[in-house]
Amino acid sequence: MRSLFLTFFGLLLTLTTTAQVNVLAEKTEETWAAHFEILKDKGYPVNQILKDSTLPFSKPHEITDFSNTDYYWVRLKAANTSRYPEKYYVFAFPNLHNTLYYFDREKKRWRSRESGFAVADSMRSPGNIPYTFLDRKPETFFLKLRFSDLRGSNSSINIGVAFRKAAPIDLKEEKILRYWTATMAIIAIFFLYNTYIYFLFKDKAYLYYLLILAGAMLYITTYSGFIDVVWNARYFTASLSAPGLYTFSLNIIMMQLAIIMIITGLVQYCRTYLETATLLPKWDRIILNCNRALVSLLTVSTFLTASGIAYTYKYSNYITNLLVVVILFIIFYIGFLSWKKGLKQAKYFLIANSLPMVIVLIITVFFMVNITNRGPEFLPNLAVVLQAITLAVALVARVNVIKDDLKAKEIEAERLKLENDQILLKSQLITVENQYVNAQMVIAQAEKDKLQEELDHNQRELVSTTMYVYQKNEMLAELKKQISGLTSDNKETLKQIKSTIQNNLYMDADWDKFRIHFEKVNPQFFEDLLSKHPNLTQNEIRLSAYFHLNLTVKEIATLLNIDPESVRKAKTRMNKKMNL
Template sequence: MNKIFVFLIILLLPVAAFAQPVYLLSDSSSATIKRYAVLPDRDYTFEKIVSDTTLAFVEGDSLGKGHATHYWLKIRIKNPFHYAGEFYISLNLNLDNILYYFNENTQKWVAYQNGMASPYIGKRNVNEMACILQGQAENVLYIRVDASMLRGHNYSVKPIIKIKKAAYVDSKEQMMWLSWIASFSVLILFFINNLYIYFGLRDKTVLFYLIAQLGGMLYITAYKRFYSIFFSSPIFTSTVSTEGQLHSFDMTSVLMHGSILLIMYGLVQLTRSFLSTKKILPVMDSALRIGLLVYVLVTVILVAINIFITYLEDYTLLYHNILALLLITIIMCTCVVGYLRKLPASTPFLVANILPLIFMFATALYHVFISFNFTDGSLMPDFSIISQALAFSVALVARTKSIHKDLKAKEIEARQLEFDLKEINLRQRLIELENQKINADIRHEKTRNELLEQRLEVNQRELASTTLYMVQKNELLASLKTQIQELDKLYPDSKHQGLKSIESILQSNLYLDGDWRKFKLHFEQVHPHFFENLLAKYPSLTKNEIRLYAYFHINLSTKEIAALLNIDPASVRRAKTRLYKKMALVEESDLQDDNN
């Protein structure tokens, strides 16, 4: 009897050693399964896993310990409820997993494959795998886990298995859809409205607002991974943490960074354009431009490294978000400075910036210190983007009013300019008429001057002719007088009374005033008021001195003047010297009187 008992104990020892505890479901919506068994995969088929009782699943073993690329997980779950329920199973290592469960209705094993590297199945969430657990029964689940990424690491990880009620997951999924539809609808409506405004005004400020809105629509779509419903995303680089969490840089990450770049670019350029910082706030404008340039360069470099070289998102996320926070801070400071400077529409712009920038600030802090999980159901990005669209639309309305006000002012200014132009045209026409009159006067005066010049030329010719005649006549008379005197000398005894009479006549003709008056008449026609001005300046001049000065004025030679005056040339020179000395004394006397 004792031998039989010992034999039974020996037979039951392996069963006790390899018996797997059963996980009991509870009423909670989500729970973590800590009871499972692990088997390294040796290219086993699922039929072999189910039918071969010799395969040893080790309770609570780690993945990566045996350096295998795939592992099988066996989970026993007791559903204490009366009815079968639908649940979702998820693993932290979600590269490419296949869940197998037994369907009582079809009496067949059902496979459900999901994961980052799994074939595209048109689902937003690539981690959760659906299964049906029978009520009042123990359900056995098998999961084939792709652990190929662990081969490049020197550590093993324990899988974290979570089970969630389908109703709970579906409600969260529905909430995600509703929030996305609501946010996207609001954004698209504002986008269309502001697009219409842009084509009407062609205002760059509205264009930058549209760019920020486009970035917001892409951001909430990428944040909730809705793009994965339409196409699968390649994994560019990835890594596995020591806790077994898979971190990857895929198309979602690229879209996230790209959408944030659009938002930041739109906000910075919107601020610069709205407040005219380039002209009014050059220091803040430089800070905005440099901050945006640094953020763009850092983002592009980090995205390129994560795509083509290695995964760095976990190490750079904190600093990248800090850089975004600094840029948001610069935008806020610019708004405050613009408000303090009382710039046009700066008050509504500051108010419009406060709420969305606070939400953006909170979103960045949330991702840095709490979670960067795209499927955590946070509505912070939705609030941030929607508040941005609403607030900046209000600011754009204020700007539009300001633009209309400026347009009215410019319209009034344009009308004033039009009136001024008309007045200027009238003045110009008046000036043209005056110029025409002046030109006519000039032509008349020119004609008159030409006539005067012709008359002056005639008078000058007559003066020259008269002067020449007088010189020749006096020379002839002087010659006749000389001849008569010589005859008197040759025949002193035979003087004829007629010759003396002729000599007397010749002497009197040499000093006839008629010739002088004729000369003076022609001289004054050429030189008006000459004698009046000369006597006014030199009242002490004698008649002969005036006559002599007139001859000097027309540049007659000493010989010609001597012939006119019937004196010797030496006498002319002496008379000239006396005349100029007399005139010099008068001028010197006038200077002394002026000084006194």
């Protein structure tokens, strides 16, 4: 009878206990505890919390007063449905600094473990505390939640406890680590290669591309939460307001810096790649001012929040994301305008930025409406990898366009050089021709001088010959006159002398000699004269030659050994023949 009573009492105790146990669903990855009790800490020792069942734990309720509250205690029981050991993560909200106390059945003693934003541990997601259920037996847990960081908050909070299966979380963490490693490796390869290209070409577009890659690596690291893992103080300040708990940590500060690096790099990359300062000065100023506004907003908001002056991150986040969206749309629109203006590399810029910018816009819009969630885990990795690849391809395309332009300019330069060479050759040819002409002119002048000298010589010789003939005939005429006045007995001899003198006065030899010298000085004179006046006699031709030499009538009369009056008459007859 006694054994039956004990069995019934044990069964009743089991049913009563089981009613307060949180049974973890086998097919559910996360189970929020429905049965737990809370207690405001009043400086209780840990041993008293763990062993004193008379402490006034109560059902959970909304907590609104944080002025005199440093800690709250949570007591609950949970049991796994699996008969085999299974690992879980115990998560309690708020997850600033939580300590889990559990009983180690193997070592027969209570143990503790901490987690949360203010705890430096290896957990990427703060607040997850690992625990392994050995069997189906219910386990008792105590949680100490720190609330001192929420002093000054004007909102309320409800404590929550969840049991998360470790396998999916660990698998997810492994995937995140693998994706992060792969992403960082890809970006690092692009970074190192394009660093070499930058130092090779000194092109600013490559420098801004490197800034984008550096910002992308930092953003992926902060987005994955790895900064918090290695930093001892995981947050600077916290704020409790609808719809939840907001913390501001070094991870967020570095994320803000990464956003500045990426957006500034994109803006400067766009300006350099599309030459907006020259082609689109108006839009160049607009995008620069938007970028300055974004940098100023992030800098001021980060300073105010991190210093604790005012928690502005929650509110500035909307404006920041909106500015990012506006800047991305402006960048894309500038690419479209550049393409419309006929810039060759603009189409590569548009193609390269289309898909990555769509993904970035999706992420940005997601954070605008879901500020408390981490968002899609792998989209940022995909976005930065695509951005790295497509921008690199765009740079290669830009280099090819520049090469084509340089090649065209080189061809144009070669053509201009050829034209210049032809002009120079022509100039040299003209110079040579001028030199040849000058030489010919010098030679002609020399020949002219020589001919002039010969002409002068012949002229002098002609004059000399004419004077000689003139003097000879004058002497012969005088001699004839003297002989005519002589009286001699030998009249026959005198007659012969007079006949000889008369013959000498009309010898053709003197005329022939005169004609030779005259033709040297006046070539073609006689031919032209006879061609125009073929009916002239030999004496008239001789008379024309004498008149051409500007000899006087008296001088001609002497040369011809006739009276001057006869010369005048002969000239008159000759002029009539010549119609002068």
